[in-house]
Amino acid sequence: MLKVNVFLLWMMLSAAVWLYGEELPEWYTQLRDAVYSQNLSSRELADLYISAREKAAAELSGTALSVMLSRCEYMMGRSFQYEENKQAAAAHYERGINYAQEALEKEDTPEGWQMLAENISQSCAVRSAAWAMANGLKVERYSKSALNLDPGNTAAQYMIAARYVYAPAPFHNYKRGIRMMEAIIEDYSGRLHKDDRFNVYSAIGYALNQQKKYEDAKVWFIKSLEVYPDNKFVKGLLKGL
Numbered sequence: 001m002l003k004v005n006v007f008l009l010w011m012m013l014s015a016a017v018w019l020y021g022e023e024l025p026e027w028y029t030q031l032r033d034a035v036y037s038q039n040l041s042s043r044e045l046a047d048l049y050i051s052a053r054e055k056a057a058a059e060l061s062g063t064a065l066s067v068m069l070s071r072c073e074y075m076m077g078r079s080f081q082y083e084e085n086k087q088a089a090a091a092h093y094e095r096g097i098n099y100a101q102e103a104l105e106k107e108d109t110p111e112g113w114q115m116l117a118e119n120i121s122q123s124c125a126v127r128s129a130a131w132a133m134a135n136g137l138k139v140e141r142y143s144k145s146a147l148n149l150d151p152g153n154t155a156a157q158y159m160i161a162a163r164y165v166y167a168p169a170p171f172h173n174y175k176r177g178i179r180m181m182e183a184i185i186e187d188y189s190g191r192l193h194k195d196d197r198f199n200v201y202s203a204i205g206y207a208l209n210q211q212k213k214y215e216d217a218k219v220w221f222i223k224s225l226e227v228y229p230d231n232k233f234v235k236g237l238l239k240g241l
Contacts, residue, residue: 003036003126003207011206017028020151022115024193025055025059027051027052027055028052028055028056028068028071028072029194030052031048031049031051031052031072031075032043032071032075032194032195033148033194033228034048035075035078035079035082036194036195036198036228036231037228037229037230037231038082038230038232038233039230040079040226041079041083042076042079042080042083042088045076045079048175049072049075049076049181052068052072053069053072053115056068056069056072056086057188062106062107063103063106063107063109063112065204066099066100066102066103066106066112067100067103067109067111067112067115069095069099070096070097070100070103070115070116070119071096071101071115072147073093073095073096073099073119073166074084074092074093074096074118074119074122076092077089077090077091077092077093077096077119077122077126078122079237081096081122081125081126082090082232082233086126086127087126089122090126090127093119093120093122093123093126094119094123095117096115096118096119097119097120097123099115100113100115100119101116103115104116106168108149109148109149110146110149110150110153110156111146111153112146113142113143113145113149113156114141114142114143114146114153114155114156117138117139117142117143117146117159118141118155118159120135120136120138120139120142121139121159121162123135124136124139135156138139139159139163140160140163142160143156143157143159143160144156144160147160152188152191153190154184154188154192154193154196154200155193157180157184157188157194158181158196158199158203159199159200160180160185161177161180161181161184161203162177162199163177164177164180164204165177165178165181165203165206166203166206172210174208174210174211175207176205177203177207177213178204178207180206180209181200182204184200185200185215194227194228197227198224198227198228198231201220201221201223201227202221202224202231202233202234202237204220205217205218205219205220205221205223205224205234205237206237209237209241210219214241217237217241218238218241219236221237221238221241222238
């Protein structure tokens with residue numbers, strides 16, 4: 001009976017991980033959090049990046065390894081993008097795309113589609129306008145592929161909502177973007193990773209700011225900085241209110 005109860009408990013815990021999102025290893029979240037905190041230069045982040053790749057190779061295999069390597073490339077791409085080094089950022093995103101495609105060749109997973117969409121999404125900001133026009137629509141399509149496999153993938157939900165917040169005029173729809181971001185918080189708060197939570201909060205603040213609802217925007221910028229207090233992007237927006 002004890003063995004049965006232990007097995008049932010293990011099954012329940014496994015189900016909880018599936019329901020509320022994968023547990024990301026600390027050696028990866030250290031890299032992720034350093035990138036979002038924006039306290040370190042890309043050169044200073046190199047050791048965390050190399051360490052994360054080495055740990056991934058040592059501890060993971062198959063699809064999980066390819067997805068994690070895609071995550072690492074994505075984060076280093078973000079770091080170079082913050083520094084406006086578009087060429088270096090594009091190179092990391094390209095490798096992130098390749099790893100995500102490699103993962104999907106092995107297995108059709110929501111994380112594989114998510115990382116393919118995320119790397120393409122940011123590539124659109126650092127590559128040519130022609131490249132962005134040719135590939136931009138793939139972001140929503142691949143995000144929907146992730147959601148078909150896992151409707152609670154909050155990163156994919158965010159990417160679909162973000163187009164209504166950050167798209168240039170006349171393509172943005174701030175009210176719709178805010179509603180979609182709020183729905184993510186309401187329906188899937190328990191699945192939001194730290195960076196997803198920051199992204200959703202700051203997107204709502206940005207959309208409200210663009211609507212000149214400055215006091216409301218301030219509330220969300222402050223919530224964002226409670227997640228990553230040193231983030232220069234949001235601190236700049238808050239200062240500019």
